[in-house]
Amino acid sequence: METEALEICPYDPNHRMPPSRLQYHLASCRKKNPKIAKKMANCKYNACHVVPIKRLKEHEVNCVNRTAVDDGPATRQLGSLDPRPPGPLLLLLLLRPTRPQEGARPARMRHARLPR
Ligand SMILES: [Zn+2]
Numbered sequence: 001m002e003t004e005a006l007e008i009c010p011y012d013p014n015h016r017m018p019p020s021r022l023q024y025h026l027a028s029c030r031k032k033n034p035k036i037a038k039k040m041a042n043c044k045y046n047a048c049h050v051v052p053i054k055r056l057k058e059h060e061v062n063c064v065n066r067t068a069v070d071d072g073p074a075t076r077q078l079g080s081l082d083p084r085p086p087g088p089l090l091l092l093l094l095l096r097p098t099r100p101q102e103g104a105r106p107a108r109m110r111h112a113r114l115p116r
Pocket residue numbers: 009010011012015025029
C-alpha cells in the first residue's frame with residue numbers, strides 16, 4: 001500500500017490530503033475561507049504553496065521549487081530572457097516603465113536640423 005505524505009491545508013490544519021489532491025482542494029477551500037485567503041499569498045514557484053503574506057518572502061527564498069533562473073534580481077535585461085512563455089511576473093516587468101539607471105540611455109534622435 002502506498003504511503004503518500006499528506007499535505008496540510010494552509011486554510012485549515014484539519015484538512016489533510018495527498019499532494020495530488022491539494023491543488024484542487026485549495027481552490028475550493030479558498031472560496032470557503034475568504035477571510036483567511038485574503039491574508040494568504042501564492043508562492044510564485046508552486047501554486048500549491050499558500051503561505052501567509054507576511055511570510056511569503058521568507059518562503060520564496062527557501063522554496064523547494066525555486067529555480068535557478070528566477071534566482072537573480074529582477075534587473076535582468078528583458079531582451080536576454082530565456083525563450084520561455086512569459087509568466088505573470090514577466091508581464092508585470094514589461095508593464096513597468098523602464099528604470100532610468102537600467103542600461104545606457106537611448107540616444108535621442110535629433111529632428112531639429114533636417115537637411116533640405
Ligand atoms: Zn482546506
